[in-house]
Amino acid sequence: MSAKNYPNPDKKYDLHSHSTASDGELTPTELVEYALECGIDVLALTDHDDTSGFQEAARAAQKGDIELIAGVEISTTWNKRLVHIVGLNIDPSAPALQAGLENLRGQRMERGARMAERLEKRGIPDALAGARQFSNGNILSRTHFARYLVEAGYVKNVNDAFKRHLGDGKPAYVASDWAELDEVVGWINAAGGVAVIAHPARYKLSATKLRLLIEDFKACGGVGLEVVSGSQDKKDTRNMAEYARRYELHASVGSDYHGPAQSWSGMGKQPPLPEGCIPIWQLWENHQS
Numbered sequence: 627m628s629a630k631n632y633p634n635p636d637k638k639y640d641l642h643s644h645s646t647a648s649d650g651e652l653t654p655t656e657l658v659e660y661a662l663e664c665g666i667d668v669l670a671l672t673d674h675d676d677t678s679g680f681q682e683a684a685r686a687a688q689k690g691d692i693e694l695i696a697g698v699e700i701s702t703t704w705n706k707r708l709v710h711i712v713g714l715n716i717d718p719s720a721p722a723l724q725a726g727l728e729n730l731r732g733q734r735m736e737r738g739a740r741m742a743e744r745l746e747k748r749g750i751p752d753a754l755a756g757a758r759q760f761s762n763g764n765i766l767s768r769t770h771f772a773r774y775l776v777e778a779g780y781v782k783n784v785n786d787a788f789k790r791h792l793g794d795g796k797p798a799y800v801a802s803d804w805a806e807l808d809e810v811v812g813w814i815n816a817a818g819g820v821a822v823i824a825h826p827a828r829y830k831l832s833a834t835k836l837r838l839l840i841e842d843f844k845a846c847g848g849v850g851l852e853v854v855s856g857s858q859d860k861k862d863t864r865n866m867a868e869y870a871r872r873y874e875l876h877a878s879v880g881s882d883y884h885g886p887a888q889s890w891s892g893m894g895k896q897p898p899l900p901e902g903c904i905p906i907w908q909l910w911e912n913h914q915s
Contacts, residue, residue: 639907640893641670641695641714642824642852642880646762647679648699649769651885653762654683662690664894668907670714670880672697672824675730676764677718698723699824700813701730701804704839708794708802709829711810711843712852714878715910716819723813726805731765737800738766744798745771745791750780768792769884784887811846820909822850822878826869827862840873850906854879854896867900877903 644650645657652660654671661669669692671683680696687694697714716723742754756774757766772787781787791798805813814821823843831839840851853866854877870877877900883893899905 637667638665638894639668639879639905640664640666640881640883640896641668641697641822641878641906642672642699642712642855643669643883643893644673644699644885645671645679645683647671647676648673648763648765649761649767649884651887654679655686657883658683658686658690658692658694661893662692664892666692666894668693668695670695670697670712672699672712672714672880673763674699674710674765674767675701675727675734677716677724677727678764680718697819698727698814700727700810701734701802702807702810703804704807704842705835707829708804709807709839710824711807711814711848712822712824712850712878712880713814713817713819714822714850714906716814716817718817720813720817723817726809726813730805733802733804734766737802738771740800741768741771741792741798744800748791748797750775750778750791771798807842808846811843811848815847820850820876820906821846821848822852822876822906823848824852824880825855825857825882826851826866827855827858836869840869840875844873844875849876849909850878851875852880853877853899853903856881856883856892856896860897863897864900867903870903876906876909878906 645654677698696716696718700711702709702711745753757770760770760773772784775781775787811821851870853870881893
């Protein structure tokens with residue numbers, strides 16, 4: 627299928643973004659207003675393990691010429707690795723989804739306490755209280771710790787915090803058993819949404835392991851792959867487009883925008899989906915037409 631045959635080809639989509647309800651820098655209202663400034667026509671709010679920002683964002687969207695999609699980005703364990711699964715066009719009030727997200731938020735708090743203990747052993751006291759100062763929502767993330775480390779002068783920037791302390795395998799990193807892949811996809815599907823593998827190039831999986839992830843994801847009922855992501859280069863986008871075509875997955879596009887301090891991607895700057903990809907929004911826009 628060529629791009630000219632896509633529904634609403636002139637619309638600009640961003641189906642992966644974050645607000646202060648998780649680890650974004652902008653409130654849900656500010657995020658919607660910024661998306662409008664960036665020329666976005668359809669925005670999905672996909673906060674980590676939380677949907678509490680959606681109602682505020684929906685009110686802001688009603689005041690502007692923008693369509694808001696209810697979404698969430700869920701922490702998932704696959705093959706002993708952390709992967710993120712985005713749910714799009716969900717019912718935020720779905721009971722199974724909300725019960726699962728509440729459990730994940732509790733795990734995040736427990737992980738945060740352990741991370742703070744490890745940072746203290748490295749000569750960085752009061753990290754838990756410091757991180758909580760940057761958490762305006764219901765979750766506590768590594769990004770909140772990173773922002774505290776920047777403010778307290780322990781690192782130069784957020785990226786430096788992850789490279790030195792918080793990234794996978796670093797001294798303050800704490801692994802966690804998140805929800806299993808089949809559970810997460812099941813929550814999303816039960817909430818009337820569609821499941822998408824978020825920023826697949828970021829996991830640095832071998833070709834064999836990425837194929838296994840996609841195959842397991844499809845077997846659970848997943849239908850989408852984030853082909854265009856703010857955290858990857860053009861080569862990665864071409865590779866992900868090929869995976870989407872090969873495995874007959876619908877393709878999504880998202881900036882993964884967290885706020886003005888995010889240096890690696892800006893909202894509205896993502897390229898269109900590569901030729902031959904079937905966009906994820908067909909799954910709901912065709913039903914609405």
